Amino acid sequence: MNTLKNEPDEILIRRVALFKDESAFKEIFDRYVERVFGLIYRYTGSYPETEELTQDVFLKIFNKANTFKGHSKLSTWIYRITVNVCKNYKRKKKPEIFSIEEIKNSQTEGFKLKDEIMMPDFTTPKEILDRKRKIAIIQQAIERLPPNQRVAFILSKYHGFSYAKIASVMNISISAVESLLFRAKQNLKKLLIPYREKGEI
Amino acid sequence: MRCAVAKRKISAYLDGALPQEEVTHLLEHLNSCEKCKKEKELLTSILEVVDFDKETEVKAPAYLFSKIQQQITEQKTVKTYFSLLNLLRLISFENPIVIRVSLVIILIISSLIGNYLGQKIIAEEPELNQEIKTVLAINMLEETPENSFTSAYSGLITINNYKQ
Numbered sequence: 515m516n517t518l519k520n521e522p523d524e525i526l527i528r529r530v531a532l533f534k535d536e537s538a539f540k541e542i543f544d545r546y547v548e549r550v551f552g553l554i555y556r557y558t559g560s561y562p563e564t565e566e567l568t569q570d571v572f573l574k575i576f577n578k579a580n581t582f583k584g585h586s587k588l589s590t591w592i593y594r595i596t597v598n599v600c601k602n603y604k605r606k607k608k609p610e611i612f613s614i615e616e617i618k619n620s621q622t623e624g625f626k627l628k629d630e631i632m633m634p635d636f637t638t639p640k641e642i643l644d645r646k647r648k649i650a651i652i653q654q655a656i657e658r659l660p661p662n663q664r665v666a667f668i669l670s671k672y673h674g675f676s677y678a679k680i681a682s683v684m685n686i687s688i689s690a691v692e693s694l695l696f697r698a699k700q701n702l703k704k705l706l707i708p709y710r711e712k713g714e715i
Numbered sequence: 716m717r718c719a720v721a722k723r724k725i726s727a728y729l730d731g732a733l734p735q736e737e738v739t740h741l742l743e744h745l746n747s748c749e750k751c752k753k754e755k756e757l758l759t760s761i762l763e764v765v766d767f768d769k770e771t772e773v774k775a776p777a778y779l780f781s782k783i784q785q786q787i788t789e790q791k792t793v794k795t796y797f798s799l800l801n802l803l804r805l806i807s808f809e810n811p812i813v814i815r816v817s818l819v820i821i822l823i824i825s826s827l828i829g830n831y832l833g834q835k836i837i838a839e840e841p842e843l844n845q846e847i848k849t850v851l852a853i854n855m856l857e858e859t860p861e862n863s864f865t866s867a868y869s870g871l872i873t874i875n876n877y878k879q
Contacts, residue, residue: 543783573786576783576787652765652768653768693723696726702765707757
């Protein structure tokens with residue numbers, strides 16, 4: 515196992531492709547699981563569905579390892595698979611839309627879904643509550659973006675991708691990325707302004 | 716610079732994706748246009764809120780890999796099942812060679828069966844005629860005078876036996 519830690523991605527994926535090497539696969543999993551999981555979670559906003567889709571992504575990596583031709587980096591290839599899984603996913607339930615009143619009235623246990631997120635240490639319960647409210651509002655706004663805008667926005671803001679890298683992962687031109695991110699920001703502005711005016715965020 | 720153009724450039728600028736020479740142009744415009752300046756400030760503050768969310772830790776559960784491993788194992792079982800199916804498909808009627816061979820076999824078998832049945836019928840013919848005679852004609856033969864129409868008819872039916 516330790517010898518695998520120093521192997522480059524390309525060697526690992528080749529071992530999976532040729533020998534279905536499960537320890538090489540485990541190493542790839544360890545390297546990429548947080549990125550894949552994070553992207554899907556930001557996209558779906560649901561933990562159970564994120565788990566399911568993350569499994570789908572890694573099964574695809576395992577089964578289709580031989581289709582990785584090395585024209586791009588392994589990370590780009592994995593992101594591509596993840597983005598496709600996200601876009602093919604049909605939301606099982608409508609995203610919950612909390613009204614401001616609901617958010618105000620809810621106690622700390624109010625956000626069952628979002629509660630699973632681990633919280634950094636905060637001093638007072640009020641701060642925790644404020645933080646949870648804010649996060650819930652932002653996450654819901656992002657979840658309501660159209661799929662392509664959502665993917666581009668998450669890759670840009672949460673994964674720190676350049677426009678060129680987003681273009682390569684999404685298989686579109688750089689100017690298309692620019693336009694997706696412009697529209698994503700405009701939509702977020704529309705969604706978040708009401709909360710801002712009421713001082714919720 | 717028109718405001719519509721500036722609006723798009725603000726987005727790229729905030730993502731750090733605007734080339735330096737365009738940044739200068741944009742900032743010049745923002746200094747002279749109050750509306751675009753407001754837009755930039757508003758978007759900046761909204762993206763700050765997103766930055767705030769970025770700190771939330773999202774962590775994959777530790778059991779996830781064993782779940783995937785389990786699915787890989789299940790997949791293998793399904794695969795062996797399908798490879799069995801493939802073996803069956805090889806000898807199924809989708810294969811043209813199989814079709815030809817099986818047609819020849821059917822032909823041989825059916826001619827063998829036909830031959831056997833034919834032999835059997837020939838061998839059993841006297842018996843069969845006897846039976847027919849018993850069922851249909853015997854009474855008639857006994858009760859009808861020779862050379863009458865009825866006897867000629869019954870003679871036709873049991874022609875072989877009658878000759879004997």
